[in-house]
Amino acid sequence: MMVIPPFRLVSRFAPSIGMAALLALGGCASEAGRAGASNDLLVVGYDREPDTMNRYATHILEDIQSCVVEGLVTSDEHMNIIPVLAAEIPTIANGGVVVRRDGGMDVTWKLRPGVKWHDGTPHTSADVKFTVDAINKGDWKPESTDGFDRIASVDTPDSLTAVVHYKEVYAPYQMQFFRGTLPKHVLDGRDIDKANDYNRSPLGTGPYRIAEWKTGEYVLLEKVNDYWRGPEYPKIDRVLFRFLANTTTRVNQLKSGEVHVVALVPWDKVRELRSVPTLRLNQVLGNGYEHVTLNERRFPAFQDVRVRRALAHAIDRELIVRTILDSLVTTVDGAIQPLSWAYEPDVRKYPYDTAAANRLLEDAGWKRGPDGVRAKDNQPLAFTIITQAGFAIRENVSQAIQRQFRDVGVNASVRLVDGTSISSLWFNGDFDAMLHWWQMGADPELTLFFAADRIPPAGRNINYFADDSLTRVLYASDRTVDQAKRAELLKAAQRRVAELVPELPLYNTSKIDAVPVTLRNFKGNPTNAGPFWNVYEWEVGAGRR
Amino acid sequence: MSFAARRFAQAVPLLLIISALVFALIHAAPGGPLSLYLENPNVRPEDIERLRRAMGLDRPLGVQYLAWLGAFVRGDWGYSYADGRPVLDRMLERLPATLQLVAVATVVAVIVSIAVGILAALRRGADRATSVLAVAGLSIPVFWFGLVLQLVFSNTLGWLPSSGRTSFSGGGIADRVAHLILPVTVLAVAHAAGWSRYLRGSMRLALAQPFANAARARGVGESRIVLRHALRHALLPFATVVLLDASIMASGAVVTESVFAWPGLGSLFTEALAKRDYTVLMAFLMCASIAVVFLSFAADVAVHALDPRTREDP
Numbered sequence: 001m002m003v004i005p006p007f008r009l010v011s012r013f014a015p016s017i018g019m020a021a022l023l024a025l026g027g028c029a030s031e032a033g034r035a036g037a038s039n040d041l042l043v044v045g046y047d048r049e050p051d052t053m054n055r056y057a058t059h060i061l062e063d064i065q066s067c068v069v070e071g072l073v074t075s076d077e078h079m080n081i082i083p084v085l086a087a088e089i090p091t092i093a094n095g096g097v098v099v100r101r102d103g104g105m106d107v108t109w110k111l112r113p114g115v116k117w118h119d120g121t122p123h124t125s126a127d128v129k130f131t132v133d134a135i136n137k138g139d140w141k142p143e144s145t146d147g148f149d150r151i152a153s154v155d156t157p158d159s160l161t162a163v164v165h166y167k168e169v170y171a172p173y174q175m176q177f178f179r180g181t182l183p184k185h186v187l188d189g190r191d192i193d194k195a196n197d198y199n200r201s202p203l204g205t206g207p208y209r210i211a212e213w214k215t216g217e218y219v220l221l222e223k224v225n226d227y228w229r230g231p232e233y234p235k236i237d238r239v240l241f242r243f244l245a246n247t248t249t250r251v252n253q254l255k256s257g258e259v260h261v262v263a264l265v266p267w268d269k270v271r272e273l274r275s276v277p278t279l280r281l282n283q284v285l286g287n288g289y290e291h292v293t294l295n296e297r298r299f300p301a302f303q304d305v306r307v308r309r310a311l312a313h314a315i316d317r318e319l320i321v322r323t324i325l326d327s328l329v330t331t332v333d334g335a336i337q338p339l340s341w342a343y344e345p346d347v348r349k350y351p352y353d354t355a356a357a358n359r360l361l362e363d364a365g366w367k368r369g370p371d372g373v374r375a376k377d378n379q380p381l382a383f384t385i386i387t388q389a390g391f392a393i394r395e396n397v398s399q400a401i402q403r404q405f406r407d408v409g410v411n412a413s414v415r416l417v418d419g420t421s422i423s424s425l426w427f428n429g430d431f432d433a434m435l436h437w438w439q440m441g442a443d444p445e446l447t448l449f450f451a452a453d454r455i456p457p458a459g460r461n462i463n464y465f466a467d468d469s470l471t472r473v474l475y476a477s478d479r480t481v482d483q484a485k486r487a488e489l490l491k492a493a494q495r496r497v498a499e500l501v502p503e504l505p506l507y508n509t510s511k512i513d514a515v516p517v518t519l520r521n522f523k524g525n526p527t528n529a530g531p532f533w534n535v536y537e538w539e540v541g542a543g544r545r
Numbered sequence: 546m547s548f549a550a551r552r553f554a555q556a557v558p559l560l561l562i563i564s565a566l567v568f569a570l571i572h573a574a575p576g577g578p579l580s581l582y583l584e585n586p587n588v589r590p591e592d593i594e595r596l597r598r599a600m601g602l603d604r605p606l607g608v609q610y611l612a613w614l615g616a617f618v619r620g621d622w623g624y625s626y627a628d629g630r631p632v633l634d635r636m637l638e639r640l641p642a643t644l645q646l647v648a649v650a651t652v653v654a655v656i657v658s659i660a661v662g663i664l665a666a667l668r669r670g671a672d673r674a675t676s677v678l679a680v681a682g683l684s685i686p687v688f689w690f691g692l693v694l695q696l697v698f699s700n701t702l703g704w705l706p707s708s709g710r711t712s713f714s715g716g717g718i719a720d721r722v723a724h725l726i727l728p729v730t731v732l733a734v735a736h737a738a739g740w741s742r743y744l745r746g747s748m749r750l751a752l753a754q755p756f757a758n759a760a761r762a763r764g765v766g767e768s769r770i771v772l773r774h775a776l777r778h779a780l781l782p783f784a785t786v787v788l789l790d791a792s793i794m795a796s797g798a799v800v801t802e803s804v805f806a807w808p809g810l811g812s813l814f815t816e817a818l819a820k821r822d823y824t825v826l827m828a829f830l831m832c833a834s835i836a837v838v839f840l841s842f843a844a845d846v847a848v849h850a851l852d853p854r855t856r857e858d859p
Contacts (some may be wrong), residue, residue: 141595141596141600145591145595149591215635215639215805216642216808216809216812217710220713242709242713243808244708245812248692248804249707249805249806252707337850354644418572420580420819421576423584424577424583439585457593528585
């Protein structure tokens, strides 16, 4: 018998020593990490670390940026465009917009008086002009020059007035300075791509400034003392954005109280968060829609409107929404969402109706074979639906659709593709059909998605769908500044799209944010303005909102 | 040429081949640094073309590779496509967190596997139990194990922080250690499982060697034989395995870091992969390859120096 005292000793005491150490350490750690939300500190679990804080250099409008840098306008929880640094929204009615005889237009922005950058320098029309000039100069890489490339020049008759001269009529002009302005006194004459002081900690006019950015871990915002809305704002002293890329980790931290707010909770995580008593799930309609894109170029059977209509009738959207999505979303019939001023509810609808679907497919010459799959000229009605891997809801929805198509003799297979790869697949048109969403811009433009000449790379018409009358209406709507007239054109376009059903609309992409029950004035946001658009008025109270 | 010099000369063409392969593979993967922009209707197709040209992504792949290689060997690792900052800066600021995690996990795994390996070599009962545990440890998926630990120790029991490197408000030494426990456990378990079996095997062999019997015959105590004679003998091959695995541990850290939001190189890599941030990916993969090549080189040279049998005949 061998006796090994040292290991005996260790093995006998190791568990208890380990446990004791764990308890001691854990005790202090959890005390520190789990204070509830308060007006001193609000902790946000954020799904990614921003690449840059320069709002013009990123394609994702970061919530952190919206707390620091303000636009001339923003878009609220109902998708209304409201003034922030602008005194009012220029329109034809208030004389802020004048369409010139030469086909161009002039937009006069009146700035809010008394607004200062965080360093005390006044925010003026010179900053507006500098922003336009910097973006159009072309020696750095702003992510989007949309609209700016149509501006000929900017005049600044006084420090609070900027007159923007467009070369042509530009209907979405209201959103032009949604991302804010660049501070001229900081960036003038510099290479903005390399201006890391600004790009990492931008000078803004918002309620918060960046106090600390710990790479890979968090960004800490602290309130500014002389915010222009008045000394009572913002109500919360510090906002901490923790970077938690893993969704399950983010949800776990929310449940354990280490983070207080998670924006855009995935739909499949909602059920487990409903039972957490300290959380409120704030839901707003989204400005996006899930749908099945039908690539007419790759799979010519989709060119027949009867086939497209049959597929639309074959999908039981109500069932999908009720079962897979827990009724968190609502079905929609088109690309412009109910929140928009251009929304047209009265379009041709395609209720779930397998009899109608079968009839349409028969009419189109697709006859059922012995295996139940329809075929025409020896070609089976069989195609592949691609969708994003790892997106649990989509994986389930695509399988439900596959099953429902099968019921009407259509053989669809599903292929899952990772998120980065899928965008290059659709951009190159290498797919038959795709289940995905478009998150629309705040402006209800449809041209990019449905005009015949807007197939990639010129646009996102990846149905490769062409209808001349629709294309004409769409371009006319882009050239119409008067909102009522533009709405008429866009409504006509929506009716035409629903008639021809180039893609199969499914449901609105609701946005659900998890916040503490004690947080007041949190309203959410359907657009890419994000839920932090009104962070200045958030306040942690004693009880429920 | 000395053995070390020859091994080193072999490493250079190997790394060149690796760099070309890795470069080709990364660029062959669908998507690119701009593909995420495609989803955003506010980014016009014209903008994407403009950015592609500005980033130099419109040049032929061979030209891009040579440009990258030339700069890389000169120590210019380029700028991240994602945030425009120098790649070297981005990696250096993440390095300490990964080194800390991997170093602590390696130490823990070595201690555990030595203790468990010796125990298993000596006791039949312990051997059975530890072999079951080792199989479990080797087969548990890292991300799953991490999430379970989070659920148990953080959500249910509330003892430990679920992720991050420090608490925002804490930051003391206890707080840092508390944050280390779960990720280190995940990382150490997988390696300790394999290493302990390895050590058990070489301990068994060593204990059956004539020198062990001779020591017993001389009346040396059993614990002294185990610790002084057999363990010392068994540690040489064990050290080689640990050295080689240390670089593999860094790859295990990629998953662990993303589950525990650990701000190290692994998280940076996952992020860069999703964004197809080519310059960061290349720098990371080249560092990993250099580490593997260098560590195996170091292990070879060490064994060569320590064990005369591996030397060539004069």
